[in-house]
Amino acid sequence: MLMMLIVVVVVSSALLIGAAWGIWGNMSERLEGFLIAVAGGALVLSLVSELVEPAIAQSSLHVATGGVAAGAVVFALVDYLIDEKWGPDSGGGLLAAITLDGIPENLALGVALIGTGPAGVAALAGSIFLSNLPEAAGGAKEMASSDSGSRDARSKWRIMAIWGATAAILSLAAIAGNLLLAGVGEGWLAFIRCFAAGAVVASLSTEVFPTAFRKDHHLAGIATALGLVLAFILGQIGGG
Structure with a gap:
């Protein structure tokens, strides 16, 4: 329980x-x-x-494939509705997209804490931390610039409070994933892990990488490779 709380707070x-x-x-x-x-x-x-790999080992390739596909489809549908309502480039749209992205991420983190070693938790938590930091910075910046009263200190604190509430929601997702799914059978747990993974993969292709390329198209490929290396290092440190 203590380890879960520490990981949730850090992320x-x-x-x-x-x-x-x-x-x-x-x-x-x-x-x-x-x-x-x-x-x-x-x-x-x-x-x-x-x-994904632990899910395949626990159940089967069919279960993992079905979970990934279902997660990607659900994310794509909800993401479409968010874009239609708030607009993909607005501050509210960014906040909604990050929340939608973060729920499966944190759910997966909570599930990963069930029977996963320190290496897996460290790698996944570190990756989500790296993901949340620039996305929140960009979203808050967009919200502040689009707010006519953004120069007012109260407006800035209001935006900060919105992000605080978002952090609380995502923390609850991680805690729920850990506590509510602890007694689930391995087959269902594998499906849930892959469902969360599929949703995050869909968010990477529709939100994360397009944004990264638009803002820094010269170094986006190098930065992505650097992220792979950092995740590998995080996993090795956790396992050491």
């Missing part, structure tokens, strides 16, 4: 740090794009090694 704190950076700090578009690509690369490796 969720990235949203608060990123939001504060976006509101009061100075982040160039190229740096934001680079960091988002790093985060995406890290998530790719972590999802495959810590969620």
Whole structure:
């Protein structure tokens, strides 16, 4: 329980740090794009090694394939509705997209804490931290710039409070994934892990990598590869 709380706090704190950076700090578009690509690369490796591969070992290729496909379809449908309602480039749309992205990520993190070794938890938690930081910074920056009263300190704190609430929601997703699914059979647990992985993969292709390429198209590929390496290092450190 203590380990779960520590991991949840570390991961969720990235949203608060990123939001504060976006509101009061100075982040160039190229740096934001680079960091988002790093985060995406890290998530790719972590999802495959810590969620999909263990799920295949626990159940079967058919269960894992079905879970990934279902997660991707559900994410794509909900993401479409979010884009139609808020607009893909608005601050509200970014916040909704990050929340939608973060729920399966944190659910997967909570599930990963069930029977997963320190290496897997470290790699996945580190990857989600890297993902949350630049995404929150970019989203908060967009919200502040689109808010007519953004120069007012109360407006900035209001935006910060919104991101605090988002961090709380995603923390609850991780805790729920850990507590509510602890007694689930291995077959269903494998399906849930792959469902979460499929949703995150869909978010990477529709939200994360397109944003990274748009903001820093020269170094996006290198940054993605760097993210893969960082995730591998995180896993090795955790296993050591």
